[in-house]
Amino acid sequence: xxxxxxxxxxxxxxxxxxxxxxxxxxxxxxxxxxxxxxxxxxxxxxxxxxxxxxxxxxxxxxxxxxxxxxxxxxxxxxxxxxxxxxxxxxxxxxxxxxxxxxxxxxxxxxxxxxxxxxxxxxxxxxxxxxxxxxxxxxxxxxxxxxxxxxxxxxxxxxxxxxxxxxxxxxxxxxxxxxxxxxxxxxxxxxxxxxxxxxxxxxxxxxxxxxxxxxxxxxxxxxxxxxxx
Numbered sequence: 001x002x003x004x005x006x007x008x009x010x011x012x013x014x015x016x017x018x019x020x021x022x023x024x025x026x027x028x029x030x031x032x033x034x035x036x037x038x039x040x041x042x043x044x045x046x047x048x049x050x051x052x053x054x055x056x057x058x059x060x061x062x063x064x065x066x067x068x069x070x071x072x073x074x075x076x077x078x079x080x081x082x083x084x085x086x087x088x089x090x091x092x093x094x095x096x097x098x099x100x101x102x103x104x105x106x107x108x109x110x111x112x113x114x115x116x117x118x119x120x121x122x123x124x125x126x127x128x129x130x131x132x133x134x135x136x137x138x139x140x141x142x143x144x145x146x147x148x149x150x151x152x153x154x155x156x157x158x159x160x161x162x163x164x165x166x167x168x169x170x171x172x173x174x175x176x177x178x179x180x181x182x183x184x185x186x187x188x189x190x191x192x193x194x195x196x197x198x199x200x201x202x203x204x205x206x207x208x209x210x211x212x213x214x215x216x217x218x219x220x221x222x223x224x225x226x227x228x
Contacts, residue, residue, distance in 0.1 A: 030188070030225065030226040030227075031224060031225055032183070032190075033221065033223045034175045034176075034178040034182065035220065036172055036174035036175025036176070036222065037174055037217070038170040038219075039215060039217045040215075041216075042157055042163070043157075043212065044155035044157050044211070045123055045125065045156070046121070046156040046157070047120070047121070047123075047125045047154070047155055047212075048120065048153070049121075049151075049154070050120075051117070051119075051151065052118070053144060055067050055093075055113070056109065057110055057112050060112060067114050070142075073141055074118060074138065074143065075088075075118075078120070081128075081130050083122060083124065083127050083131065087127075087128075088118050088120040089118070091117045091118070091119055094114065095112055095115075096112065096113045098112065125155065125212060128153060129153065135147075154211075157214040160201060160203070167218050171218055172222060176190065176222070179222070187228075188228060189226065190224050190225075191224060191225035191226060193223070193224055194224065195222070196220060196222045197220065198218070199220060203216050204217070
């Protein structure tokens, strides 16, 4: 009897464990993980430009007056392009003393060369763009604007927070459409959101030569439950 009771108890326990395991398998929720993309092209709303030019001379006092004179000319140029004093800052000039270099005396034209930079930072993007495209007119006034990479206009977009909610909603909606397509193919129905993760926003130039146009992009990852 004791042996029979032990066998019965073992069988019963096995049935309970099996039933519990089957219950877990049957009630394990099915999910689908999808990604939703939202993209938007926007205009840059901030322009930063290091407008710099060089002035050479052999007498420091004369060099100083030449720097001030050319700076006034450049300020007039900026005002002609609808940029006021609040849009730019005149930085201290960098002066290179060539007389201190004993290895470059032959063929030296100037003892002193100054680099003057005017830092322009303005929300008037169109005005900065127009001025940057018209620097040749400064050459006609004897001022050669440096055109290296550091002198290129940098365009930025600062209004991300204003479009974030709409773009996240759009990305989430696109994710749901992908989930609905998956559910349709598997003869299921899309349920509630289980988890959702917002990816990082990226802001890139729309294309080479269109740096004043920006492409804003975000991808969200959403996990939906599925039901029969």
